Amino acid sequence: ETGVTQTPRHLVMGMTNKKSLKCEQHLGHNAMYWYKQSAKKPLELMFVYSLEERVENNSVPSRFSPECPNSSHLFLHLHTLQPEDSALYLCASSQEGGSEQYFGPGTRLTVT
């Protein structure tokens, strides 16, 4: 185990639903990330939080809304998603300014 946990591991939601993904890191890190992993595409960085401040937002649609209440927890709030948003959503953490990122197991999201 990497010390980064994600819940739920699997999620099926309709396009009109609202759901949230949760990530927790037990490594004492102060930077956290959301990535989207789709088949046959590189991992796409969505959001970066460093010291609980959002420092990166890679042109992600507003139907994805991140929240970082403290340095150990990260959420991704989802609403009115599209079928093309179906993917594996990965959370990672690192020390701020550090290069080594540690990933959680991901949430497999299916939008119907």
Added chain:
Amino acid sequence: GENVEQHPSTLSVQEGDSAVIKCTYSDSASNYFPWYKQELGKGPQLIIDIRSNVGEKKDQRIAVTLNKTAKHFSLHITETQPEDSAVYFCAASKPYNTDKLIFGTGTRLQVFP
């Protein structure tokens, strides 16, 4: 911006053989190059990394080489074992922007017993 290309997309080897995965990057300012292994149902796991001030780094059966002039780096796995079967990703990042890793598209390695 940075672009990372990875080859091959799939690689099959016999147990005990060596496997080599190659990546090229576009931004000569990149100076950090990690490799991640992703097993089925798990997130990517950092297995080895290299910085631009060295040309090679080794950790038991895995090694990474870096050619800054040609802007490419490679992962070498020797004496492959079935448990090495996974998807491997390379990545690159720049100084003072190490939070932003740019990943390759991945190589699915299968090691047959």
